[in-house]
Each structure stands twice: as C-alpha cells, then as structure tokens.
Amino acid sequence: MILDELPLELMREVLLDLHTVDIIRxxxxxxxxxxxxxxxxxxxRRLQYRVLNVHLCLGETVYTKCDNPVLRLYLDAKFRRANDVRTRWKSSRFDFCFEGDCRSTHRNDQTPKIESxxxxxxxxxxxRHFLKLYEDGTKFDINNVSLDDAAINCAKLLNILMKFCVIRKLIMDLGNDHMWDKMNAFxxxxxxxxRILQPCVSIPPRINLDDFLMGSIFSNGLAEISIGNEFQSIFADTYHHEVFRRIPSVSFYTMDLPxxxxxxxxxxxxxxxxSFHSETRILEEQICQIVQHFYEVKQNERVLEIQFDEDFLVKDFLTLIPEEAYSLHLVRSGIVGPEPETRTWAKMTDKFGGRWALVVIIVDDCWRFLHICSMKxxxxxxxxxxCDDLSCEQFNSDQFDFNQSDFGQSDSDSDSDSDSDSDPFYSDSDPSYSDSDPSYYDSDPSYYDSDPSVPDTSDSD
Incomplete structure (x- = not known):
C-alpha cells in the first residue's frame, strides 16, 4: 500500500490525522x-482508544446562590478503555465558565482548570493533558471570555472527543437557541x-425542524428525538413532519398533542x-383498543408509552384481551405506609406467540402512563x-415480588454499563468493530513480535 512506502515521519503525521478507528484499521x-x-x-495511545457515552447540555438551570436561573453549558462523558469491558464506566464533567456567570464567584477553587x-x-x-486528567473521572472547569466563546470551545472539545475516541452514544439537550446557533455554525x-453516529437530541418546540436538521452534525440522521417542556405555535405545522417517520425513537413531553x-x-x-408523556387525543378506552391491536396484529419489536389521566390499573387496559392470553404479576410500590401498596404488571401473549409486558408507571404521584414493550x-x-430515567420511585431494588423466570433474559453482561447494554434499541456507533473484543486491532499474534527495522519514536512522557 502507498502509505507503507512513505518515510516514517510523514507516515506518522498522516496516521495521527485520522480518526482513531481508521488508524486501527x-x-x-x-x-x-x-x-x-x-x-x-x-x-x-491512540490504539488504546477510549469508548465514550457523551451528554451535551445547553440550557438554563436554577442555582440556589444566584437570584435568577442561569445558563449552563457542560459535557458529561462516561468512558472506559476499549478492551476493559468488565470495568465499570468512569464519568467526567467539563463545565464551560464565562464572564457574567454568577456561579463563577461560588466555584470551588480546587476544581481542576483547563485553559481553553x-x-x-x-x-x-x-x-499531554486529556489522558492524564481524564483517567481519574472528575469534574473540570474550562474558562472562557464570553458565552459565545464557551459555546465554540465546547464544540471544539466535542470534535476532539469524536476524533480521538469512539463515541457510542451522543445525547444533546439543546435548550438554548443562541448557544446552539454558535455551536452549529462551528x-x-x-x-x-x-462516522455512522446518530445523535439523540432533546429540543424545545420553537426550534424549526427543517433548519435544525440541516446541521452537519446531523448528517447521519438522528437516533432519537425528544420535544417538550413548552408549547409554541411554530411547532403546530410540524406534528406530522416527515422526519418523525425516519427516527427510531420519538418522545413528547408536557405538550398538548393532536x-x-x-x-x-x-x-x-x-x-x-x-413516548407520549403529554396530553393527546387518545381516549382511555382507545388505549384498550391499542392493547388489542398488539394482541391481534403481528408487531415488530417496539416500545409504546401513552399518558392517561384517571387512576387506572394495568388490568383495566386488558378488557378486550382473552383472560388466558395474559397473566398479572404483583410488585410492591415504593410508597411508604402502614400497608404496603401493591401494583401489577402484565405479561400478554399475542395471537402469534409474541410476548409483551404492560406496566402502569406513575411519576411524582401525578403523571401516569402505560408502558408496553416486548418481553425480550x-x-x-x-x-x-x-423508572430511574423517569425519576420514578415506584420500583426499588428490594421491592420486587416476582419469579425471575417471568422476565426476559438479558443479553448484556452483568458487569457492563446498564445505561447502554440494557437498552433494547441501543447499538454501538460503529457495528464494524467490537469494543468488547481486544483482538479488534490485535488480530494477528505475530504483530506482537518486535521489528528491529522500526525505530522507537515513543514520546518521553
């Protein structure tokens, strides 16, 4: 190959300019x-690449030491070495500080600082910096002159992570239009x-979907989109936007939906x-018809969540299903009282032998929705x-009253990260490699033998 014939110094520069996975290949x-x-x-060091799950957040938060809600801009990154599949993920956070941020006067001086x-x-x-600091899994402050600089520098860091690491999952909470416009332009x-990474995004309804999806970071499409927290008329014409047909996971929160x-x-x-965590035009009796549809019409594996208003139990949605086609299973709720309250989940077998789980989830004792998913x-x-994702205390670790055989068998390793491995629709960002297999780039044992014709150009550090 041509690269193999180049001088070593030039070959090194060419390789270092590649994405980590391309270097390995x-x-x-x-x-x-x-x-x-x-x-x-x-x-x-690039061969010993890191695997990351990254969470980018742009928005406002309430800070008790400030008079008004303050803007926040940070990157959370959970990581592990590529071949350490049995090691728990570590987590680091990068906060981007800027002048005028009232939190800057209350920050801990001992928090490690990174110059932008x-x-x-x-x-x-x-x-020289990232690997040495990041391995400890801690929090870092990155100082910036202005909010605009903070947004651009955050985009720079994200680009660095995408080049030098393997991003398995990228979650983007984009609640601030101004910061996102700056990052998107960068x-x-x-x-x-x-590569083939598809981000998961959470956006407010006021964002114009057509303009938003033109960004280069969404060139591969989206793996998930969540919209909510406010209602804006600009979204009214996009309820049936074609993009929703192409995204595997779609969620709506605290909205009035048609x-x-x-x-x-x-x-x-x-x-x-x-997920409809919002008001819809679906009546409670129609939820029974939806359950009936799952029973009578063959379905691909999917998850459905529908909010409802009344205090229904899961069995109330099974009235159109033959009794022999489902079974109810008790679980004690997380509500503390003189008599522990029990709730149920149902296991339903459809006409084609497919098995489905139905659970009524209660969040903050006021929002209720029916969750339907495959027993697989x-x-x-x-x-x-x-329940953890929904801040739900309905189920706690020692409160199940079930036979483990009632549940589907998980394919994930018990020591692996639960956030990704237990997600039925989660997939690695690049299926062409397996980060659980250290032989991905060490496939030929003879490569471990030293070659005296290759000089040692290792750095002193």
Missing part, C-alpha cells in the same frame, strides 16, 4: 505499519468525524419507541432503568 494492513504504531508514543487555548491543539491536548465550518389512535399504527407505525427486553434491570 490502517495499521492492521501491514506488519511494518503495526510495529511502527506500537513503537510510537502518540500512535500507541489548549483546545486549539487537539493532539497536544489529548496526549460544526458546519469544522464538520465532526461522526395525535390520535390512528396515528399510533399509521403515521408512527415504523417508530421503534414512541423486559428484564429486571430494564424496569429499574426505566
């Missing part, structure tokens, strides 16, 4: 390239190396996960994670 092509990459300090100018030198920042001028029973199996028929993914961990 390239050096596997020849023995000389692999031995050179192992001997070079910077390249060898380092983000202009990605390789130097990653090799991404359009400096396209991130997404969707009907027909939309669940019509407009959203191909949606793998559909309905494990104990799945239920715990579901």
């Amino acid at each position: 390239t050096v596997k092509c020849t023995h000389r390239l692999y031995q050179f990459a192992k001997a070079d300090g910077a390249l060898s 100018c380092l983000l202009d030198h990605p390789s130097f920042f990653y090799d 991404f359009n001028a400096n396209p991130p190396n997404l 969707y009907t029973y027909e939309d669940v199996f019509g407009f959203f028929k191909d949606t793998k996960k559909l 993914c309905f494990t104990e961990d799945y239920l715990f994670n579901l």
Whole structure:
C-alpha cells in the first residue's frame, strides 16, 4: 500500500490525522505499519482508544446562590478503555465558565482548570493533558471570555472527543437557541468525524425542524428525538413532519398533542419507541383498543408509552384481551405506609406467540402512563432503568415480588454499563468493530513480535 512506502515521519503525521478507528484499521494492513504504531508514543495511545457515552447540555438551570436561573453549558462523558469491558464506566464533567456567570464567584477553587487555548491543539491536548486528567473521572472547569466563546470551545472539545475516541452514544439537550446557533455554525465550518453516529437530541418546540436538521452534525440522521417542556405555535405545522417517520425513537413531553389512535399504527407505525408523556387525543378506552391491536396484529419489536389521566390499573387496559392470553404479576410500590401498596404488571401473549409486558408507571404521584414493550427486553434491570430515567420511585431494588423466570433474559453482561447494554434499541456507533473484543486491532499474534527495522519514536512522557 502507498502509505507503507512513505518515510516514517510523514507516515506518522498522516496516521495521527485520522480518526482513531481508521488508524486501527490502517495499521492492521501491514506488519511494518503495526510495529511502527506500537513503537510510537502518540500512535500507541491512540490504539488504546477510549469508548465514550457523551451528554451535551445547553440550557438554563436554577442555582440556589444566584437570584435568577442561569445558563449552563457542560459535557458529561462516561468512558472506559476499549478492551476493559468488565470495568465499570468512569464519568467526567467539563463545565464551560464565562464572564457574567454568577456561579463563577461560588466555584470551588480546587476544581481542576483547563485553559481553553489548549483546545486549539487537539493532539497536544489529548496526549499531554486529556489522558492524564481524564483517567481519574472528575469534574473540570474550562474558562472562557464570553458565552459565545464557551459555546465554540465546547464544540471544539466535542470534535476532539469524536476524533480521538469512539463515541457510542451522543445525547444533546439543546435548550438554548443562541448557544446552539454558535455551536452549529462551528460544526458546519469544522464538520465532526461522526462516522455512522446518530445523535439523540432533546429540543424545545420553537426550534424549526427543517433548519435544525440541516446541521452537519446531523448528517447521519438522528437516533432519537425528544420535544417538550413548552408549547409554541411554530411547532403546530410540524406534528406530522416527515422526519418523525425516519427516527427510531420519538418522545413528547408536557405538550398538548393532536395525535390520535390512528396515528399510533399509521403515521408512527415504523417508530421503534414512541413516548407520549403529554396530553393527546387518545381516549382511555382507545388505549384498550391499542392493547388489542398488539394482541391481534403481528408487531415488530417496539416500545409504546401513552399518558392517561384517571387512576387506572394495568388490568383495566386488558378488557378486550382473552383472560388466558395474559397473566398479572404483583410488585410492591415504593410508597411508604402502614400497608404496603401493591401494583401489577402484565405479561400478554399475542395471537402469534409474541410476548409483551404492560406496566402502569406513575411519576411524582401525578403523571401516569402505560408502558408496553416486548418481553425480550423486559428484564429486571430494564424496569429499574426505566423508572430511574423517569425519576420514578415506584420500583426499588428490594421491592420486587416476582419469579425471575417471568422476565426476559438479558443479553448484556452483568458487569457492563446498564445505561447502554440494557437498552433494547441501543447499538454501538460503529457495528464494524467490537469494543468488547481486544483482538479488534490485535488480530494477528505475530504483530506482537518486535521489528528491529522500526525505530522507537515513543514520546518521553
């Protein structure tokens, strides 16, 4: 190959400019390239790449020491080494501070600081600073002159993570239009190396979907979209936007929606996960018809969540289902009282042998919705994670009254990260590699043999 014939110094520069996964694939092509990459300090660190789940948040929060809600801009990153699948994920947080942020006067001086100018030198920042600090899993402050600088520097850091690490999941809470406009402009001028990554986004209804999805960071489409927390008339014309048909997971929160029973199996028929945590035009008796549809019509694996107003039990939604087709299972609720309250979940077998779990979830003792999912993914961990994601205390770890055989068998390792491995619709950002298999880039044992023709160019650090 041409790269193998280049001088070592030039070959090193070419390799370091590649995405980490591309480096690994390239050096596997020849023995000389692999031995050179192992001997070079910077390249060898890239071979020991990190796997990340990243959460970007732009929005407002209430800070008790400030008079008014304050803007927040941070990146949360959960990471592990690629071949340490049995090691629990570590978490670090990067807070972007700026002048005028009232929190800056109340920050802990002992919090490690990162100078924003380092983000202009990605390789130097990653090799000499990021790896040394990040391994401890802690919180960092990145100082910025202004809010605009903070947004751009946050985009720079995200681009660095995408290049030097493997991003398995990217969650973006984009509640502030101004900060997102600045970040989006940076991404359009400096396209991130997404490979096949599809972000999960949470946006307010006022964002124009057509303009929003033109951003380069969404060039692969979206894995999930959540819309809510306010109602804006600008969204009224986009309830049936074509983009909702193409996204596997769609959620709406605290909105007044026009969707009907027909939309669940019509407009959203191909949606793998559909969550209506909002008012809809679906009546309670029509929820029974939805359950009946799951029973009588063969379904692909999907998750459906529908909010309702009255204090119904799960059995109230099974009135159109033959009794022999379902069974009820008790679980004690998390409500403390003289007599522990019990709730039920149901296991239903449809006409085609498919098994479904139905659970009534109660959030903050006021919001109620019916959750329907395939029994293939309905494990104990799945239920715990579901309630944890919704800040729900209905189920606690020692409060189940069930036979484990009632649940589906999880395919995930018990020591792996529950946030991703128990998610039935979660998939690695790049299916062409397996981060659980260290042989991904060490597939040929002979590559471990040293090659005297390759000089040691490792860094002193």
